[in-house]
Amino acid sequence: TNFNHMKSLKIELLRFMMSYKFALEEMNTKINILKQEFQYIHDYNPIEHVKSRLKAPESILNKVHRKGYKFSVKEIRENIRDIAGIRITCSYISDIYKISSMLQKQKDVKLIEIKDYIKNPKPNGYQSLHLIVQIPIFMSDREEQIFVEIQIRTIAMDFWASLEHKIYYKYNKEIPQHIKDELKEAAVTASQLDRKMEKLQEEMNQLKEEEDDNLQELRMY
Numbered sequence: 001t002n003f004n005h006m007k008s009l010k011i012e013l014l015r016f017m018m019s020y021k022f023a024l025e026e027m028n029t030k031i032n033i034l035k036q037e038f039q040y041i042h043d044y045n046p047i048e049h050v051k052s053r054l055k056a057p058e059s060i061l062n063k064v065h066r067k068g069y070k071f072s073v074k075e076i077r078e079n080i081r082d083i084a085g086i087r088i089t090c091s092y093i094s095d096i097y098k099i100s101s102m103l104q105k106q107k108d109v110k111l112i113e114i115k116d117y118i119k120n121p122k123p124n125g126y127q128s129l130h131l132i133v134q135i136p137i138f139m140s141d142r143e144e145q146i147f148v149e150i151q152i153r154t155i156a157m158d159f160w161a162s163l164e165h166k167i168y169y170k171y172n173k174e175i176p177q178h179i180k181d182e183l184k185e186a187a188v189t190a191s192q193l194d195r196k197m198e199k200l201q202e203e204m205n206q207l208k209e210e211e212d213d214n215l216q217e218l219r220m221y
């Protein structure tokens, strides 16, 4: 029956989820290394925080249904690419692209797709950089290539996205236009704030460099 089929699929899914858990652990280690090394070399930490999550089996099945895929592990493995999800919150917009390129340069990270919702925000105002990558996971008897979705954003983008998600959560009716408009406005405000902070940071860095140069000159005498 359909019910039994769904039940056995769920058990199979739980086992299959394990490889995504390993992929998240691998990715978390990579990000942690970048964070520590960057701090050590540049005396600066571009990453504010990192959050990871495994998509719940229910959400996976919902997505399979929504997208019209077949209910098979093979189909899910090939098509649902955000089962393992990592969200990196950075200090500045420029940090987003730095982190993204540092991850892409790693030999075992295969870039599958990149969606730049910072250069091209979603119509509702959503901004973030999304990478879909594949990384190898080595197990006792096999190697698997696992999809991981990495979302990289600033604190302001994260603030907007988290609250927007909460505002809409579990509301299935049509959202009033003025609320949509004001949320979009809020996204624009968040993005202006990001640009302002970026500019201030650049100016400060320049001042610090000048200061360093002056100190060096002084030392030469």
Ligand code: 0O2
Pocket: 055, 082, 085, 115, 122, 124, 126, 130, 160, 161, 162, 164, 165
């Ligand atoms: P959750 O709970 O975060 O897992 P698809 O993944 O196929 O449904 P698409 O367009 O291929 O959709 O993926 P896309 O646009 O890269 O976005 C997927 C994820 O980005 C979402 O995951 C959200 O986490 C985030 N996201 C995208 N658009 C918005 C938005 O308008 N507002 C907020 N708050 N988050 C957004 P899930 O699976 O929807 O949710």
